[in-house]
Amino acid sequence: MAFTLIELLTLVAIIGVLIALLMPALNKAQTGGQRTACLTNQKQMLLATQLYLEDYPTWFYLTADTCDDRAPSAFHPRYLPGTRTFLCPATRNIIRTNLNAQGEHLDLLRSSQGNRLDPSGGHSYEFHGWFDTAPLAGKRKTPANTVFGPSRAMLFTDADDKLPGVPGDVNNFPDAVNNHGKAGWNWAFVDGHAEWITRNQTAEALINSLHATNIFMRPLPP
């Protein structure tokens, strides 16, 4: 018995409705999976900081100044053999194999600034190796000066610099263009834990970690 045209069209329509119903759930599962995989990356890098500390006891990672995101080049390959660990799976960021004159991976020396669509080369994380605010403003983070709160002193995050040419993008605050969009971002802390920080939790988390914040980051009124 053959299907009539009407029966086939009805079947196609039903399948279309089912797909439309499933899409939000699938997207949500994908988004959650990306956040979890990103957290796993950060936990791997936290283990690398522990190994790094064994060799350089006052350094969580190599950092020359507050804007320095070269830590992955110091982790790799000695403490972290793979380079995928330095890519947030919610982004299109890539790490190429091009080296500079010193034999360092160029794309491990710089981050993609939190531009999730950037395929031009650069890792996905930002290394906040120096405090911004009193009483430790301008000091490099060390095991000794983070004892005030190892669970709130942050070591690195999903990258988020102010992107050139993106109006309204705020530095160190989740925006649509950033790795996980406006919802939030992953942070890694001195005590070895990594955690999802929502947009509304960001201002308080920055303050708790002695980093600069601004009025636009305050939790939004309900």
Ligand SMILES: [Zn+2]
């Ligand atoms: Zn991420």
